[in-house]
Amino acid sequence: MNSLLLRNVRPLGGAPVDVLIEHGHFAAFGPGLPVPPAAAIEDGQGALLLPGLIEGHTHLDKSLWGMGWYVNECGPLLTDRIDNERHQRRALGLDPRRQSRRLADDFLALGTTRIRSFADVDTEIGLSHLHALLELRQDRVGVQDIQVIAFPQSGMLGRPGTLDLMTQAMADGADVVGGLDPSGIERDPKGHLDAIFALAERFGRPVDVHLHERGELGAFALELVAERTQGLGMGGRVVASHAFCLGDVALGRQAGLLAMLARAGVAIATTAPASRNVPPVAACRAAGVTIFGGNDGIRDTWTPYGSPDMLTRAMLIGLKNEFRRDDQIAMALDCVTGAAALGCGFANHGLAVGARAEAVLVDAQTVAQAVVGQPPRRLVIAGGRIVARDNALC
């Protein structure tokens, strides 16, 4: 069946229309569309239609999702968490292939049609996590778009052999070069970022840097990232993930940094954690900086929190940013839809003729109600067909 006609749905809470899907793409939106021959018909009963949801920052390869409860007794430092993870993934028998599929399935059942996931690369596991995600990416072609980031979670310059593995990861097909805390972990901000951007230039791939560093140290790293992005003409292809520093610095300094990021074309990925200062969504958007959302790790040795529901993440972004008005909460949804597509470089996304047919149908009057209430996903469409009903894959 190549055609699907969705009757009586309200895109983003607008007036009721029919939606015609042909050959995996949106072909028409409008009231009373004629039924093409042999089309499947689905009655939307006036429900709210959302674009396919996007997870812009997660770690599919190391989630403990669906495994027994992991009792977290880890120390408080970032380096404690890195060391603990290296130990626990052996002790727990973590299988990145099984875990990434399990989580990606549940993401899809809840309407997430695109995922940007990091894959750990280090001298102990080599490229096994990366290859597990590359397989998953291949298996999901046409249904769920998965970007894989080669990520030196345990450090790169301080662990000899890791840069060679990162180089091989890019040669093997990783979509994005990952980096992390160039000063706090790597102790060599220039060396780390030069190495990451050199890989990006050599393989023609984008960059996504985890930046947990606080205050002025993080601001300095952002300056270095922006300089390299501009120098290499990589605007629109570089993301600073977390960038908590933007929430730490004084407002004047923040405005200067945002103007710099906008000029350079560096986007921000935020998880909007309750426990940290965060980049303010409204200020980023007003300054012309793309900001989008993600869970980060979900139920792993780093955090017991998170779920594969991007409406929940949108709600957390709204809460953290003190969004109350409906038009503000719509910005939170945009963080897990349109802005995420822009920031991650996912093409042909959105509720528009010609875009890939990906959509989520929920019982809600408005976008804000859907974000606040996270209703069951009545229907999920991906690759032009119905892939889930009532939160379960078909």
Ligand SMILES: [Zn+2]
């Ligand atoms: Zn992360």
